[in-house]
Amino acid sequence: MPTLQQMRYLAALAETLHFRRAAELAHVTQPTLSTQLRELELRLGVQLVERSRSRVILTPVGEEIARRARAVLRDVEEIRAVARFARQPLHGTMKVGVVQTLGSYLLPLIVPDLHRSHPELGFYVREGLPEALLGRLEQGGLELLFCALPVNRADLVATPLFHEPLMLVAPEEHPLARHEVVDASALKDQTILTLEPGHRMHDQIGDFCRDVGARISPDYEGTSLDTLRQMVAMGMGLSLLPALYVRSEVARERLVVARPLRAPAPARQIGMVWRKGSARAGEFSDLAGIIRDILRTRAPEISVPEDEAAA
Amino acid sequence: MPTLQQMRYLAALAETLHFRRAAELAHVTQPTLSTQLRELELRLGVQLVERSRSRVILTPVGEEIARRARAVLRDVEEIRAVARFARQPLHGTMKVGVVQTLGSYLLPLIVPDLHRSHPELGFYVREGLPEALLGRLEQGGLELLFCALPVNRADLVATPLFHEPLMLVAPEEHPLARHEVVDASALKDQTILTLEPGHRMHDQIGDFCRDVGARISPDYEGTSLDTLRQMVAMGMGLSLLPALYVRSEVARERLVVARPLRAPAPARQIGMVWRKGSARAGEFSDLAGIIRDILRTRAPEISVPEDEAAA
DNA sequence: TGTTTCAATAGATAGAATCTATCAGGAGGC
DNA sequence: GCCTCCTGATAGATTCTATCTATTGAAACA
Structure with a gap:
């Protein structure tokens, strides 16, 4: 199998067509380059270079392989560049x-x-x-x-x-919407809409409702916070939604209102x-x-x- | 600089995600593969593999570099194929x-x-x-x-x-066209059309004409054998054309005829x-x-x- | 808890790449 | 024609490195 170093030597020789200068270009001595190129020819089983005292000529296969070797070296160089880029943190x-x-x-x-x-x-x-x-x-x-x-x-x-508290979300006209802060006990016997199982919030809200005596709506389970919000707006019940969600989505419209729960609020x-x-x-x-x-x-x-x- | 061998090991590990099996795939022992991969990481300055007892995972850079390494290995394989192909003679x-x-x-x-x-x-x-x-x-x-x-x-x-003799080419109606074989002496004082300088035949025919006393047309020098033939057909003079050319081009038409010259014919x-x-x-x-x-x-x-x- | 599996590590060794020194042949100058 | 310079090849020594075997240490499994 040819080595990258040998390809480098071949590329250098293809460039200079001169062993000594090619060796300089590759930062090795001329015998090193000579023997490695001969080794490369041996491994490939093909003569790549026509040597004569007066002239160095690549054979056609030599040209072709030098061309390909240059491409390989370029790609390897790219690998090093990829690594160098990745070395910087947060890139x-x-x-x-x-x-x-x-x-x-x-x-x-x-x-x-x-x-x-x-x-x-x-x-x-x-x-x-x-x-x-x-x-x-x-x-x-x-x-x-x-x-x-x-x-x-x-x-x-x-x-x-x-740390993100859950907030009570209710239709604008709901009685609880009049409180600035809602006490958990006020949720007793209310219908609460929650997400389908598999979400952490499903279990969390389930536990909370059991504690405060609220009722999880049996007929409906949301697939996203957005559908929950829309169900609340349609009067299907109340819901508990994360504060930052409320901030970004609920606060922008008038159909539903969000109220914090008095500590210890679920979060x-x-x-x-x-x-x-x-x-x-x-x-x-x-x-x-x-x-x-x-x-x-x-x-x-x-x-x-x-x-x-x-x- | 990474070596091809190291890339081969990385490719093997990317395939198996398992050091021992990757080593098998690469036909080396597991410590060899381990140390070479570590060396590769050292040279690139990037962690390529996440090692844990339970799982081996390539880092994103590792994936990317493994992908590129595979491409490099493929290209090197192609180089070997080029050499293999060139090794067969007459291919x-x-x-x-x-x-x-x-x-x-x-x-x-x-x-x-x-x-x-x-x-x-x-x-x-x-x-x-x-x-x-x-x-x-x-x-x-x-x-x-x-x-x-x-x-x-x-x-x-x-x-x-x-060895290719030159043949006399003349218009069909030319007196010399009646001879089956023409003697060189018969060309005395005839006008001979020849190629422009730079062709071997220019000098050769010039020498021959001087010897037999024929006259080189001073007004016209052909740029190809075809133009010479056409000039002969137009009656501008005679010419001496190579036997195989006569065979392939002159023999096919009726305007000019070709006659061998008696030995020692120019050739x-x-x-x-x-x-x-x-x-x-x-x-x-x-x-x-x-x-x-x-x-x-x-x-x-x-x-x-x-x-x-x-x- | 003992057993197995996995990758890393240590130390030895064989092989390869490179160096310095030198050779042999051809080109060019005088 | 002879000498010198320049070229690439060769020889031999040396340093490096890739690889091996043997072992460790840690986790997973039963």
């Missing part, structure tokens, strides 16, 4: 997953600022249910996941990004998850810090933890 | 030069048979004047030249293909020339033998020498 593409209940509002909130400060960083985004995304993350299909914590998998690590802890031992673990930690900063500016009403070592 | 393309006074009839005579017996052999043909073609041959722009011998250049070798020796030490010298010798055989069949009236070592 290149990250394959991230976002749980559906975050996708519609989290990325739009942080990506513009992030793109401004780190223009070389791109995201390949995949939405889905937590279980599926965690599986993909473990398998290597994703590098990074935004979802609700805690995540209890031995080979994954997580760091919190923000979710949103964080970033990656594989323990991921090559980019350091980058991910840094990225978490950057995202927390962005959130502090863009969503001051949300509680963002101090930076910490990923746990 | 591939030969860059040949043919002097203008041969081009119109020599190749059409031999190429059909040659193509039948050696379908993988192709010609890239360049016509020109002898001097220019010899220069190109020496510089490496051509590999092989068909022209009149002798050729006296130290770095070239030649082998004869056939030219046609041969093949290549560079001393050409990679394909052996092929060229073989080719000469094949061409001589074809000529013995296709042009039995022509004298073809026995095969010999190229001189």
